[in-house]
Amino acid sequence: MASKEEEHKKALMQQDIEIIKRMNKIKHKIAVMSGKGGVGKSTVAVNLAAAFAKKGYRTGIMDSDVHGPNVPKMFGVEGKSLKFDKNGIIPIETEKGIKIMSVGFFLSSQDTPVIWRGPAKTGVIRQFLAEVVWDDLDVLIIDNPPGTGDVPLTILQTVPSLDGVVLVTTPQSVVQEDVEKSVNLVKNLNIPIIGIIENMSGFICPHCENEILIFGKDGGAKIAKEMGIPFLGRLPLDIKTANASDMGTPIVIEEPESEISVKISEIVDKIESKIKSMP
Numbered sequence: 001m002a003s004k005e006e007e008h009k010k011a012l013m014q015q016d017i018e019i020i021k022r023m024n025k026i027k028h029k030i031a032v033m034s035g036k037g038g039v040g041k042s043t044v045a046v047n048l049a050a051a052f053a054k055k056g057y058r059t060g061i062m063d064s065d066v067h068g069p070n071v072p073k074m075f076g077v078e079g080k081s082l083k084f085d086k087n088g089i090i091p092i093e094t095e096k097g098i099k100i101m102s103v104g105f106f107l108s109s110q111d112t113p114v115i116w117r118g119p120a121k122t123g124v125i126r127q128f129l130a131e132v133v134w135d136d137l138d139v140l141i142i143d144n145p146p147g148t149g150d151v152p153l154t155i156l157q158t159v160p161s162l163d164g165v166v167l168v169t170t171p172q173s174v175v176q177e178d179v180e181k182s183v184n185l186v187k188n189l190n191i192p193i194i195g196i197i198e199n200m201s202g203f204i205c206p207h208c209e210n211e212i213l214i215f216g217k218d219g220g221a222k223i224a225k226e227m228g229i230p231f232l233g234r235l236p237l238d239i240k241t242a243n244a245s246d247m248g249t250p251i252v253i254e255e256p257e258s259e260i261s262v263k264i265s266e267i268v269d270k271i272e273s274k275i276k277s278m279p
Contacts, residue, residue: 030164036147073104074248147178169223238260
């Protein structure tokens with residue numbers, strides 16, 4: 001008779017097989033990370049997904065931030081009910097055809113806290129990877145929680161053939177120090193770094209439309225140069241972006257001709273070129 005430990009190992013091995021089968025149907029998998037919270041990482045991830053979808057890519061986004069699952073709200077699908085069939089969990093789909101999976105869909109209300117320790121968090125992430133019916137996506141954006149803890153590590157070690165990581169930072173030196181830790185983690189795991197995005201690099205005044213460098217400038221470019229990784233671009237701190245996220249429509253969809261939407265599209269062009277050139 002098998003012990004509980006042997007049964008657990010067997011279940012994990014079977015789950016690994018399912019993860020490989022699901023993920024192999026997806027052409028490109030991109031993890032979005034940040035060393036510190038509050039840098040606008042989820043906003044960037046959501047707009048990257050929306051921009052890929054606008055280019056005609058079949059796109060999905062997996063919200064791995066267990067304690068702060070904001071992606072459903074940013075896409076205007078908060079409170080939607082998940083469906084299940086014999087093949088697994090059916091992700092929620094936006095009007096633009098973007099598929100979304102998030103812990104937020106499992107909560108009884110939006111103010112319900114997720115009080116889980118490490119094993120529970122990594123368990124649900126593995127379940128998402130093994131059981132969500134993504135089908136044949138072109139691009140899956142994986143929005144990670146900040147830092148280098150259990151969940152980002154699980155993503156980096158579990159997702160097969162991960163194309164690479166996009167890191168989000170702000171110009172502040174204190175944030176840069178934390179980004180360096182994320183860079184070193186990714187490098188130690190021999191996963192490609194697609195590049196760094198400097199977010200909140202300047203505030204666009206809604207009255208005069210001038211740029212004010214609240215957090216400084218070029219911190220992202222500096223760390224990219226120092227660590228020998230690509231710099232993807234700067235994104236300003238714009239109230240229109242925050243308002244669009246609050247209203248459930250990413251800025252690249254709400255105002256496609258805006259300066260920040262153009263910059264995001266340019267960044268996606270760079271990411272697209274990068275992942276297409278990978279072996």
